[in-house]
Amino acid sequence: MNSTIQFRPAGAATADSPDAAADAGLDALREGREAEVLPRLDRAAAAHPGHARLHQVIGLLRRELDQLKPALAAFERAAARAPADPRIAHGHARAALEAGLPSKPLFDHAASLAPRDGDVLLGRSAAQFADGGPEAALPDLEIILGANPGWLPGHALMARLRWLIGDREHFADSYKRALGTAPGDINLWRDLITTLTHADQFESALAAIAQGRISAGQHIVFDVNEAVCVAEMGDIATADRLFAKLGTIDDVTVAVRHIRHLLRAGRPDEAIALALPWTGRPEAAMVWPYLSIAWRLTDDPRWQWLEGDxxxxxxxxxxxxxxxxxxxxxxxxxxxxxxxxxxxxxxxxxxxxxxxxxxxxxxxxxxxxxxxxxxxxxxxxxxxxxxxxxxxxxxxxxxxxxxxxxxxxxxxxxxxxxxxxxxxxxxxxxxxxxxxxxxxxxxxxxxxxxxxxxxxxxxxxxxxxxxxxxxxxxxxxxxxxxxxxxxxxxxxxxxxxxxxxxxxx
Structure with missing residues (x-):
C-alpha cells in the first residue's frame, strides 16, 4: 500500500517553489511519468534541503520505479526533517520493508503517530512476518481485531496467516468472533463467505450463508454466493435455477462465476454469449481466459486470433x-x-x-x-x-x-x-x-x-x-x-x- 500525502489546494504554491515541484512530482506519480520529473525534484531538493515534503515525494517516485536504495535515502532525509509526520514515517517504514531491511521499529514509530491507520497496522504485521514468519504476526493482530472487530482487511490478513501455518479448520474464525458481536454486519458475512469459497470450502460457505440469512436477513450477497458454491460443487441443475433467479447483475465476478458454470455444464455457446458483452469493458481481462476455452471447445477461429500466434x-x-x-x-x-x-x-x-x-x-x-x-x-x-x-x-x-x-x-x-x-x-x-x-x-x-x-x-x-x-x-x-x-x-x-x-x- 502506498504512503499517502495530502494534496495542497490549487494556487497554494508558486511556480518556482519547492511545493510546486512536489506537486509536479505527485502529478507525475499518478500519470506514470516518475523518471521524467525526478531531475526537477532533485534540483529543488538541492536548493531546499530542509523541505521534508520534497524528499518524501522523491522517495515515493523512486519507490514506484523499484529504486529502493535511493527511495529509502529520500525517506530518511524526510523523516529527519519531519520526525512527527505520520505519512513520512509510514513511507519510510514501507520502503525499508520492501527493500528487505529491518522495518519493525520504523512501523512501531509510524503506529505511535497514527495508531488507527489500518495501512500502517497491516505494514507492521508484514514486518513481523518478514522477521519471524506468520506466527510472529498473529498475537498483535488478534489483539487489534479484538478491539476493532469490524476491521475487514485485518480479518483477511488473519485468515491468510492462519492458512500459512496450516490451520484449515479455524483459519476464518476471527470473522465468526466478530459476527458474534455484530451478527447483522453484511460486510463481515460477505468476506467470511468469500474467504471460505477461495479456500474451496464450499460446504462451510453454504453453512455460513444459511446462518447469515438467519442473523442478517435476506440479502443479494447470500443469493450470489449460494449460486457460486453450488455451481463449483458441480450441482448443475440447482446452479441453473439459482443463477436464473439472480437475473442480470452488473458485476464481472458474478458473470465469471456464471460463465464457469456454463462451461462446466457443457454449454460453451451460452458461455460465449454471456462473456462477449464484457470484452468492451474495463474488466475484460477477467473473461478473455474463459472465451479462449469456449472458442476452442466450439472450434471457433477467434481462438487463433486471441492466443494462436x-x-x-x-x-x-x-x-x-x-x-x-x-x-x-x-x-x-x-x-x-x-x-x-x-x-x-x-x-x-x-x-x-x-x-x-x-x-x-x-x-x-x-x-x-x-x-x-x-x-x-x-x-x-x-x-x-x-x-x-x-x-x-x-x-x-x-x-x-x-x-x-x-x-x-x-x-x-x-x-x-x-x-x-x-x-x-x-x-x-x-x-x-x-x-x-x-x-x-x-x-x-x-x-x-x-x-x-x-x-x-x-x-x-x-x-x-x-x-x-x-x-x-x-x-x-x-x-x-x-x-x-x-x-x-x-x-x-x-x-x-x-x-x-x-x-x-
Whole structure:
C-alpha cells in the first residue's frame, strides 16, 4: 500500500517553489511519468534541503520505479526533517520493508503517530512476518481485531496467516468472533463467505450463508454466493435455477462465476454469449481466459486470433545469470519462511514469498531484475504488430517495464501450480533458478510448464497449446490471461521466480 500525502489546494504554491515541484512530482506519480520529473525534484531538493515534503515525494517516485536504495535515502532525509509526520514515517517504514531491511521499529514509530491507520497496522504485521514468519504476526493482530472487530482487511490478513501455518479448520474464525458481536454486519458475512469459497470450502460457505440469512436477513450477497458454491460443487441443475433467479447483475465476478458454470455444464455457446458483452469493458481481462476455452471447445477461429500466434509465448535462456544462480537460490530460500502454501494462490505442495521481490536491494535480486527487464524488452519488441482490438496486442508498449507483482515459489515432492491466470497483469512469467535432477524429477513432462489447459475444476478436457521444458536460467514469457500451470514432479526442489509485467498506461 502506498504512503499517502495530502494534496495542497490549487494556487497554494508558486511556480518556482519547492511545493510546486512536489506537486509536479505527485502529478507525475499518478500519470506514470516518475523518471521524467525526478531531475526537477532533485534540483529543488538541492536548493531546499530542509523541505521534508520534497524528499518524501522523491522517495515515493523512486519507490514506484523499484529504486529502493535511493527511495529509502529520500525517506530518511524526510523523516529527519519531519520526525512527527505520520505519512513520512509510514513511507519510510514501507520502503525499508520492501527493500528487505529491518522495518519493525520504523512501523512501531509510524503506529505511535497514527495508531488507527489500518495501512500502517497491516505494514507492521508484514514486518513481523518478514522477521519471524506468520506466527510472529498473529498475537498483535488478534489483539487489534479484538478491539476493532469490524476491521475487514485485518480479518483477511488473519485468515491468510492462519492458512500459512496450516490451520484449515479455524483459519476464518476471527470473522465468526466478530459476527458474534455484530451478527447483522453484511460486510463481515460477505468476506467470511468469500474467504471460505477461495479456500474451496464450499460446504462451510453454504453453512455460513444459511446462518447469515438467519442473523442478517435476506440479502443479494447470500443469493450470489449460494449460486457460486453450488455451481463449483458441480450441482448443475440447482446452479441453473439459482443463477436464473439472480437475473442480470452488473458485476464481472458474478458473470465469471456464471460463465464457469456454463462451461462446466457443457454449454460453451451460452458461455460465449454471456462473456462477449464484457470484452468492451474495463474488466475484460477477467473473461478473455474463459472465451479462449469456449472458442476452442466450439472450434471457433477467434481462438487463433486471441492466443494462436507463436510469438505470444517465448522463452529466453539468460546465460549471463548462470554463474550467480546458486547464490540467488540461497538468497531466495531464506525468504521462504512459511511451511504451507498460500491461500488464494495456485501453489500446491510448496511455498511463496511475501511482498514485491524485485524491490529488494540484495545484489542477486537486483541483477536478476535487470536481466529480466532486458528480456521483457526483447520479448515486447518481437510481438506481432499493435492491434487495438486485441486484449494483449492492444496494450501500449512505449513505456518502461513496470512490474505489477514479483515473487518466488519453492515446490517440493509432487508440487505443482494448478492451472490459473493473472488478470491483473499483462505479461506473466516463470524463471527457473533451481530444479530437481532428471532422476528425481521423473519422466517428461514432469515439472514442465503447460499453457492452454483450463482449471481442473471446470471439468473441461483440453490439451495444452504450448509446453516449455524448465532449465536453470530459463525465462518463459506469455500473456497473463493465458491459462498456465505445471505438471507435478516426483521429488526434489523446484525454485522459481515469477512476476507480472503491468499493462502500459
Amino acid at each position: 507463436e510469438r505470444l509465448v517465448r522463452h529466453f535462456d539468460l546465460d549471463e545469470l548462470a554463474p550467480g544462480l546458486d547464490a540467488l537460490a540461497e538468497r531466495l530460500r531464506v525468504l521462504h519462511n512459511t511451511s504451507h502454501q498460500p491461500l488464494e494462490q495456485s501453489v500446491r505442495g510448496g511455498t511463496q514469498t511475501d511482498g514485491p521481490l524485485f524491490r529488494r536491494i540484495e545484489p542477486e535480486i537486483q541483477a536478476l531484475r535487470a536481466a529480466i527487464v532486458r528480456a521483457v524488452e526483447t520479448y515486447v519488441d518481437g510481438l506481432p504488430p499493435v492491434d487495438a482490438t486485441h486484449p494483449f496486442l492492444g496494450v501500449p508498449r512505449d513505456g518502461p517495464v513496470r512490474f505489477a507483482g514479483s515473487w518466488s515459489v519453492r515446490l517440493q515432492q509432487q508440487g505443482h501450480h494448478s492451472n490459473h491466470i493473472h488478470p491483473q497483469g499483462w505479461i506473466s512469467s516463470a524463471f527457473y533458478v533451481a530444479l530437481p535432477d532428471a532422476a528425481e524429477r521423473g519422466a517428461d513432462p514432469a515439472g514442465w510448464l503447460q499453457l492452454g489447459v483450463p482449471q481442473t475444476e471446470l471439468g473441461v478436457d483440453l490439451p495444452p497449446t504450448r509446453v516449455i521444458e524448465p532449465k536453470p536460467g530459463r525465462l518463459a514469457l506469455f500473456p497473463s490471461t493465458m491459462w498456465h500451470g505445471t505438471v507435478p514432479f516426483d521429488a526434489g526442489e523446484r525454485l522459481t521466480v515469477a512476476f507480472d509485467v503491468a499493462r502500459g498506461r
